[in-house]
Amino acid sequence: MRSNTTPRPEFTTGEGLRTLLHRLRAGTPDAWAVDPEARALAEYTMIRYERLCRKWQRDPAEGATAAFLVMRKDYILEADEPWAVVTTAVRSAVIAENQAERLLIDPDRARQEDVTGFERPVRAGDHEEYLYDIVAADTVDEREESPLLATVERIAVALFTGLGWDEQTATTAIEYVMTRLMVAMDTDRAYRYLRRDYTMPVALDIPAATWRQLVRVLVGTRGGQGAPTRRGLIARIVLELERDATPAEVIAVLLEDDDLVVTVFHSAPGSP
Secondary structure: OOOOOOOOOHHHOHHHHHHHHHHHHHOOOOHHHHOHHHHHHHHHHHHHOHHHHHHOOOOHHHHHHHHHHHHOOOHHHHOOOHHHHHHHHHHHHHHHHHHHHHHOOOHHHHHHOOOOOOOOOOOOOOOOOHHHHOOOOOOOOHHHHOHHHHHHHHHHHHHHHHOOOOHHHHHHHHHHHHHHHHHHOOHHHHHHHHHHOOHHHHHHOOOHHHHHHHHHHHHEEOOEOOEOOEEOHHHHHHHHHHOOOOHHHHHHHHHOOHHHHHHHHHHOOOOO
16 A cells, blocks of 8 residues: 655754765755755654744744744754754744844844843733733744754653652743743853742742752752752753763663762652
8 A cells, every 4th residue: 555655854853964064065056946855854844843933922834944044043953962962052042033023122132141030022002912912822832943942851751750840840840941041041150040040949839949949950060169060950961962962871870879869869749
């Protein structure tokens, strides 16, 4: 029986994308404009990131533009996960555009600074639209846009729940921290903001000290005044996955870290 399934283009895989980008680099200056596969790639990126763009109230064309810009960079050719790099760039771009529009600032400023504490300007018509604003929008699982990010989150949640954390609390906290890291694009900036975030522990119904401990575990800390630098759990998981470890193998490696196990276990809400 003949299958009617259309095979996916090679560029939908990491290596396929890398191969196409190398070919476009070696082609004529107008290769991106005239090459049929380049056109198909542009159409695919609009579809791939449409849900992510809609979540942040951006046109899918903006996501495709951000993808195009990062695909022209040299470093993507050497990345272990080219599509993960593209997803991170698109996500950062659409969030920055959303923040810039909301706060009436330049997108570059929204991307480079910690603007979370900025107050949103009051615009004409805001109060008239209040009843519409309080209706919750449909949720979108943007983790589907990057298999790597989704895997990192699943491993982190599995570790926390295995060590006594409530699954929903762990999932919400870890997803929030990962989003903050993507927005900040800088570990130190994200860490400083997250430590000062007093709304999230209230939303999670956990003590502020527990929240700060969770942030230290997930993001890591820079050494100083005799204290060693500690790589965060998220970065450690990414490094293990880049070594082609399976999720089970990653968790096994993490469980060998007694300090990590003890810290996560004793920071679990309700733990002895």
